[in-house]
Amino acid sequence: xxxxxxxxxxxxxxxxxxxxxxxxxxxxxxxxxxxxxxxxxxxxxxxxxxxxxxxxxxxxxxxxxxxxxxxxxxxxxxxxxxxxxxxxxxxxxxxxxxxxxxxxxxxxxxxxx
Amino acid sequence: xxxxxxxxxxxxxxxxxxxxxxxxxxxxxxxxxxxxxxxxxxxxxxxxxxxxxxxxxxxxxxxxxxxxxxxxxxxxxxxxxxxxxxxxxxxxxxxxxxxxxxxxxxxxxxxxxxxxxxxxxxxxxxxxxxxxxxxxxxxxxxxxxxxxxxxxxxxxxxxxxxxxxxxxxxxxxxxxxxxxxxxxxxxxxxxxxxxxxxxxxxxxxxxxxxxxxxxxxxxxxxxxxxxxxxxxxx
Numbered sequence: 001x002x003x004x005x006x007x008x009x010x011x012x013x014x015x016x017x018x019x020x021x022x023x024x025x026x027x028x029x030x031x032x033x034x035x036x037x038x039x040x041x042x043x044x045x046x047x048x049x050x051x052x053x054x055x056x057x058x059x060x061x062x063x064x065x066x067x068x069x070x071x072x073x074x075x076x077x078x079x080x081x082x083x084x085x086x087x088x089x090x091x092x093x094x095x096x097x098x099x100x101x102x103x104x105x106x107x108x109x110x111x112x113x
Numbered sequence: 114x115x116x117x118x119x120x121x122x123x124x125x126x127x128x129x130x131x132x133x134x135x136x137x138x139x140x141x142x143x144x145x146x147x148x149x150x151x152x153x154x155x156x157x158x159x160x161x162x163x164x165x166x167x168x169x170x171x172x173x174x175x176x177x178x179x180x181x182x183x184x185x186x187x188x189x190x191x192x193x194x195x196x197x198x199x200x201x202x203x204x205x206x207x208x209x210x211x212x213x214x215x216x217x218x219x220x221x222x223x224x225x226x227x228x229x230x231x232x233x234x235x236x237x238x239x240x241x242x243x244x245x246x247x248x249x250x251x252x253x254x255x256x257x258x259x260x261x262x263x264x265x266x267x268x269x270x271x272x273x274x275x276x277x278x279x280x281x282x283x284x285x286x287x288x289x290x291x292x293x294x295x296x297x298x299x300x301x302x303x304x305x306x307x308x309x310x311x312x313x314x315x316x317x318x319x320x321x322x323x324x325x326x327x328x329x330x331x332x333x334x335x336x337x338x339x340x341x342x343x344x345x346x347x
Contacts, residue, residue, distance in 0.1 A: 024151075024155070025152045026159075027155075043177070043178060043180065043183060045179045045181070045184035045187075046183060046187055048145070048149060048187070049184065049188045053191060053194075056191070056266060057268060058268045072151050072155070073148045
């Protein structure tokens with residue numbers, strides 16, 4: 001799945017990846033790949049500006065951590081981020097259910113003889 | 114980019130190419146570069162664990178991070194938003210302070226020149242009433258632009274996503290509004306000095322003039338910078 005296809009949903013996807021707990025940038029990318037079964041494959045570099053945008057909006061917060069001898073910027077959901085994720089989930093479920101129904105082949109018109 | 118034996122080398126080239134496409138001082142980009150470098154190291158570690166030799170793992174990490182131009186474009190929008198917000202906040206904070214200095218000047222002059230000066234000022238200084246209205250209008254434009262820039266860069270973007278170019282444009286409007294407000298204030302002061310020699314309280318007037326001049330120059334520079342940032346966004 002390419003970046004253009006994901007456009008508009010990347011924010012929600014990043015929030016979902018952070019829901020189980022804090023992660024640093026590369027771990028977010030790995031979780032994205034694993035959770036999507038390899039379907040999502042963005043250029044890893046583009047995830048970082050998206051995370052900074054979410055931070056600016058107050059949906060995630062970041063701090064430097066030095067675990068394992070390497071300094072990494074670790075992101076975690078804020079309460080507002082959790083609420084935004086819930087909203088995104090509901091919106092997506094409604095939207096995808098509607099589109100799924102619409103894209104199905106229309107049932108043959110049943111007319112009584 | 115050559116596959117050197119040192120895993121750091123391809124990263125240096127990649128990060129240098131990326132940082133060359135970001136505006137502003139290197140200090141402002143240092144955090145971004147440190148974060149990307151640690152990400153590249155993590156990626157290279159992952160490829161090494163998967164069995165690649167170090168040099169190839171480093172190259173694979175760079176390839177995975179993608180076109181530096183694309184990554185830089187994402188960060189340019191973030192840098193522009195941060196800059197626009199800082200400019201907007203400083204204009205909103207300094208506006209009332211400088212305005213207060215002018216009010217003090219007017220009040221002090223008022224006291225030294227007798228009561229109800231506000232009224233007969235309008236006579237002796239040609240166009241004072243119009244001038245004050247223009248200053249107020251320019252201050253209004255400044256406040257409006259600054260608030261728009263803040264709205265386009267902060268928590269409001271959760272509900273009202275803003276296009277990346279909007280924030281630096283609004284901050285530039287605010288900056289030029291401040292240039293007009295402060296410039297008009299200085300023009301009015303010059304008119305006052307020319308037509309009412311000896312009646313203005315000089316100490317507060319000098320303070321207000323210096324503050325307005327400093328704000329005018331800084332706001333003009335910030336506005337031009339914001340316009341450049343805006344132009345650098347797709």
